[in-house]
Amino acid sequence: MNNQDDIILRTENLTKRYGGVHALEEANFTLKRGEHVAIVGDNGAGKSTFVRQITGVEQPSSGDIFFEGQRVEFNSPLEAREAGIESVFQDLALCNDLDVPSNLFLGREELLFKFGPFSILDEKKMMQKAKEVLERTAIKIPDLSNHVGDMSGGQRQCVAISRSASFASKLIIMDEPTAALGVQETTQVENIIRGLKEQGVPLILISHNLRQVFNLVDKIWVFRRGRIVGEVIAAETDGNEIVSMITGMQDGVHEKASYI
Amino acid sequence: MTSSSSTGGYKTVKSWKNWLPKDISILMVLLGTVFIFEVLGWFIAEQSFIFNTQRLTIIILQMSIIGIIAIGVTQIIIMAGIDLSSGSALAFTGLVAASFAQTSEYTRAVYPALTDMPVLLPIIAGILVGFVLGGINGSLIGYAGIPPFIATLGMLVAARGLARWYTSGSQVSFFIDDYAVLGSGIIPVIIFLTTAMAFHFLLRYTRYGRYTYAIGSNEQAARVAGINIRAHKLLVYTIAGGLYGLAAVVETSRTLTAQSGAGMLYELDAIAAVVIGGTSLMGGKGRITGTIIGVCILGVITSGFTFLGIGSFYTNIVKGIIIVAAVVADQYSNNKNANR
Numbered sequence: 001m002n003n004q005d006d007i008i009l010r011t012e013n014l015t016k017r018y019g020g021v022h023a024l025e026e027a028n029f030t031l032k033r034g035e036h037v038a039i040v041g042d043n044g045a046g047k048s049t050f051v052r053q054i055t056g057v058e059q060p061s062s063g064d065i066f067f068e069g070q071r072v073e074f075n076s077p078l079e080a081r082e083a084g085i086e087s088v089f090q091d092l093a094l095c096n097d098l099d100v101p102s103n104l105f106l107g108r109e110e111l112l113f114k115f116g117p118f119s120i121l122d123e124k125k126m127m128q129k130a131k132e133v134l135e136r137t138a139i140k141i142p143d144l145s146n147h148v149g150d151m152s153g154g155q156r157q158c159v160a161i162s163r164s165a166s167f168a169s170k171l172i173i174m175d176e177p178t179a180a181l182g183v184q185e186t187t188q189v190e191n192i193i194r195g196l197k198e199q200g201v202p203l204i205l206i207s208h209n210l211r212q213v214f215n216l217v218d219k220i221w222v223f224r225r226g227r228i229v230g231e232v233i234a235a236e237t238d239g240n241e242i243v244s245m246i247t248g249m250q251d252g253v254h255e256k257a258s259y260i
Numbered sequence: 261m262t263s264s265s266s267t268g269g270y271k272t273v274k275s276w277k278n279w280l281p282k283d284i285s286i287l288m289v290l291l292g293t294v295f296i297f298e299v300l301g302w303f304i305a306e307q308s309f310i311f312n313t314q315r316l317t318i319i320i321l322q323m324s325i326i327g328i329i330a331i332g333v334t335q336i337i338i339m340a341g342i343d344l345s346s347g348s349a350l351a352f353t354g355l356v357a358a359s360f361a362q363t364s365e366y367t368r369a370v371y372p373a374l375t376d377m378p379v380l381l382p383i384i385a386g387i388l389v390g391f392v393l394g395g396i397n398g399s400l401i402g403y404a405g406i407p408p409f410i411a412t413l414g415m416l417v418a419a420r421g422l423a424r425w426y427t428s429g430s431q432v433s434f435f436i437d438d439y440a441v442l443g444s445g446i447i448p449v450i451i452f453l454t455t456a457m458a459f460h461f462l463l464r465y466t467r468y469g470r471y472t473y474a475i476g477s478n479e480q481a482a483r484v485a486g487i488n489i490r491a492h493k494l495l496v497y498t499i500a501g502g503l504y505g506l507a508a509v510v511e512t513s514r515t516l517t518a519q520s521g522a523g524m525l526y527e528l529d530a531i532a533a534v535v536i537g538g539t540s541l542m543g544g545k546g547r548i549t550g551t552i553i554g555v556c557i558l559g560v561i562t563s564g565f566t567f568l569g570i571g572s573f574y575t576n577i578v579k580g581i582i583i584v585a586a587v588v589a590d591q592y593s594n595n596k597n598a599n600r
Contacts, residue, residue, distance in 0.1 A: 095477035097544030107485035117468045
């Protein structure tokens with residue numbers, strides 16, 4: 001008995017072929033308001049392909065995407081972004097030679113005086129807002145006027161995530177946000193994700209780290225060979241079942257898998 | 261190497277490193293160069309190198325023209341581009357500007373009907389033609405996706421051809437007095453420094469500058485952030501072209517002639533000044549203040565060699581070495597950052 005208004009993102013028979021390769025086949029996916037879900041699956045299972053379709057990086061071969069009840073077609077990442085879908089990609093989309101506020105506000109600067117490309121920037125306001133945003137994430141960056149390129153991987157990832165989180169987006173997608181991070185930095189990123197949950201911002205998390213997935217999300221979608229093979233409530237399953245679904249083997253050989 | 265999680269020292273060390281020494285160290289190079297020529301001057305020529313008004317004036321005037329060009333090139337290199345066409349563009353825009361600046365006393369003017377015009381006309385004509393040349397560069401690079409090196413190499417050849425075609429190779433001279441004033445006295449220096457201040461402001465405090473640095477730093481990130489990369493490249497190259505036009509006005513006024521052979525190798529002097537001034541050829545880093553010092557270093561070396569009576573081929577050899585050294589220094593500091 002799902003109320004249609006509750007669903008923020010839905011795909012219907014979403015399919016992507018690269019030549020003869022069926023990278024994604026008839027994916028039917030739903031995401032409710034405020035829900036945090038994970039997409040898991042082996043390499044080549046179609047996770048990233050799926051994300052590329054809904055973020056406008058690529059256009060699906062067939063099938064439909066509904067965002068907030070409307071059928072949408074994103075021709076570029078920018079269009080998806082304008083609709084309110086923010087993504088944090090594996091390779092950080094930050095400008096290393098700019099400081100934190102400049103990165104946070106890139107493309108949507110606060111202005112003192114508006115005059116097309118020659119508009120004068122309101123650096124004070126951007127610095128102030130950047131401080132507020134980063135305070136919420138509890139990440140420690142000693143000097144925001146440092147170039148992002150001089151910062152640690154965790155700090156940079158937090159800037160990238162804050163960037164997405166701070167612009168009142170309607171949906172955030174994170175592709176392996178902690179893959180390259182240390183323990184402490186991973187914890188900080190996970191705290192940001194929990195903060196988003198409290199704020200009711202829906203999230204799609206792609207992760208290979210099943211422990212992290214169980215810690216963070218409500219529901220897990222399992223992809224295998226380009227198909228969605230299951231959606232399970234995180235609280236009602238265990239790592240063993242998920243690994244079975246990922247690999248497609250039903251016997252109980254996974255108990256000691258270091259995957260979990 | 262440095263533990264980034266430590267809080268206190270991190271801030272002071274980093275901000276100090278980011279700000280002070282970059283321009284200071286270039287300034288030290290400038291002072292060192294002046295000092296060397298000063299010492300050599302007393303030993304070899306038995307007179308002061310720098311405390312000589314006439315020589316100083318010549319240095320400053322020469323520098324102003326390269327300087328105006330170098331400002332345009334600085335913003336292009338910050339955007340991770342390059343422009344090889346500035347010297348040729350100067351020749352062509354100079355001829356166009358000069359052709360509108362002739363006096364009616366001269367009977368064989370390019371446009372006999374357009375003599376004794378207000379001085380604003382040639383200035384605007386020069387800058388406008390510069391905009392067009394830069395706009396062609398920018399369209400080829402931004403919209404046709406041609407690498408900057410190739411696109412501007414084409415313009416280097418084509419603009420020189422245009423310059424020859426425009427007056428069939430003959431010089432243009434006999435200017436109205438108002439035009440001749442533009443290149444005399446300290447007016448070129450005033451034009452250079454005013455332009456430098458304006459572009460320092462543009463690059464530092466406006467969206468124009470922010471996007472220029474962003475594109476040079478990470479074009480992909482800039483695109484995802486919603487910046488119109490193509491339009492911005494077009495704009496930056498167009499504005500640079502306008503600056504070449506302005507430089508051409510000053511140059512033709514200073515030499516009192518415009519000719520198709522003018523500005524030969526200026527593009528390399530300008531690029532050298534920018535690179536010596538600390539702007540990274542990798543893009544994303546650089547400042548107008550550094551370029552001003554870079555231009556000064558180049559000017560001091562050029563006139564220093566003349567002063568010591570050393571042939572100009574040695575000057576070129578030394579310039580070449582300095583450019584390579586500056587790029588090596590830049591790459592060294594980039595590598596150090598990457599390995600941190």
